[in-house]
Amino acid sequence: MLEVADVDVARGGRTLLRGLSFHLAAGERLAVIGPNGAGKSSLLHTLIGDHAPARGDIRVGGRPLTALGDRERACRLALLPQASTLDFPFTVDEVVALGRTPHASGAVADRAVIEAVCAATDIDHLRRRLYPRLSGGEKQRVQLARVLAQIWRPEDAGERLLLLDEPVAALDIGHQALVMDRIAAFAAGGAAVVVVLHDISLAARHADRMLALRDGAAVAQGVPSDVVTVDTMRRLFDADACVMTHPRTHTPVVLHG
Numbered sequence: 001m002l003e004v005a006d007v008d009v010a011r012g013g014r015t016l017l018r019g020l021s022f023h024l025a026a027g028e029r030l031a032v033i034g035p036n037g038a039g040k041s042s043l044l045h046t047l048i049g050d051h052a053p054a055r056g057d058i059r060v061g062g063r064p065l066t067a068l069g070d071r072e073r074a075c076r077l078a079l080l081p082q083a084s085t086l087d088f089p090f091t092v093d094e095v096v097a098l099g100r101t102p103h104a105s106g107a108v109a110d111r112a113v114i115e116a117v118c119a120a121t122d123i124d125h126l127r128r129r130l131y132p133r134l135s136g137g138e139k140q141r142v143q144l145a146r147v148l149a150q151i152w153r154p155e156d157a158g159e160r161l162l163l164l165d166e167p168v169a170a171l172d173i174g175h176q177a178l179v180m181d182r183i184a185a186f187a188a189g190g191a192a193v194v195v196v197l198h199d200i201s202l203a204a205r206h207a208d209r210m211l212a213l214r215d216g217a218a219v220a221q222g223v224p225s226d227v228v229t230v231d232t233m234r235r236l237f238d239a240d241a242c243v244m245t246h247p248r249t250h251t252p253v254v255l256h257g
Contacts, residue, residue: 001026001159001192002047007056009046009216016042016051017216024209026159029184029193031207033200033227035237039216040196041082044163047194048079061159074102075157078147082165084139086131092118092142093127099149103156113152117145120182122175136170144179154190162186164195168202180206204228204252212236228252 002024009017017039024030032040045051047058049065058065060076068076078099086095096118100110118124121141126134131142144167151160164183168176184206187193197203203210204224212220212227219235220227233241233254242255 001028001061002161002194003057003059003062004047005057005059007046007053007058009042009051010054011051015216017046017053020056020216020218022211022218022221024192024194026190026192027187028208029187029195029206031203031210031224032194032196032213033198033203033210033236034213034219038213038236040213041165042216043213044079044081044165044194044196047161047163048077049073060161071102072157074150076151076159077161077163078150079163080143080147080165080167082169084143088132090131091127092123092129092131092134095131095142096123096127096145096149099146099152102150105153105156109153113149117148117152120148120185121145122178137172137175140167140170141175141179148182148186151191160191162191162193164193166196166198169198176202200228200233201246201251201253204254205246205249224252228254 004020004022007017007020032043034040042051046053060068093114096114100113118127121144123141123145126138131139134142151157151162154160168179171179183193183195207224209222210224210227211218212232214236220232228243230241230243244253244255246253
């Protein structure tokens, strides 16, 4: 569904991504990890079309990303950034409804989508509240509901790509689990997902494959057990770490120190 081939990205004389290649099938979740400034957010903004590659090719559903018009791109690709600057006195319902703006699916279908994503992100009880008055974690779940609403229905756009930049950073443990489970369910419905996470153990538990970045280049990629190793952690973070296997999930767990 997503093909990235030998992509370089530079802005303001600084190289953000270099020689990056990977592919992602519909229904797969790719977790991107790496130190601060590694190029993780730059990758998401490149995949959504905000940054134009200086070299290389990006294809979505077999078509060049540049061949997708603005409306088609908005119907098929959605990005949750690290932070939202929205401070207008919109209700939560109105914020989530913004995700349906690219579509011409009608009020009845849009309302059904809004109800579904609000339930999925556990914000039903917040829908009449004013968005600026919410806590940071509540705002994060509302923004996730908005981007899910944007590409919720496969009948609206066919193949879909969800891009998430630290979607659980402000959430408690319970809501982290809820959000990651909802992302998995969304991918199981046929969407491809690229998610940036700082919690490497969480990423390993919830990803089909992982991509480790440093200085804009891939240090490792593959299934979590191949990426989350002592050697890769040292190459990424210049730090020693202990990597163990979770006794229940059988996924890698990183312990520091």
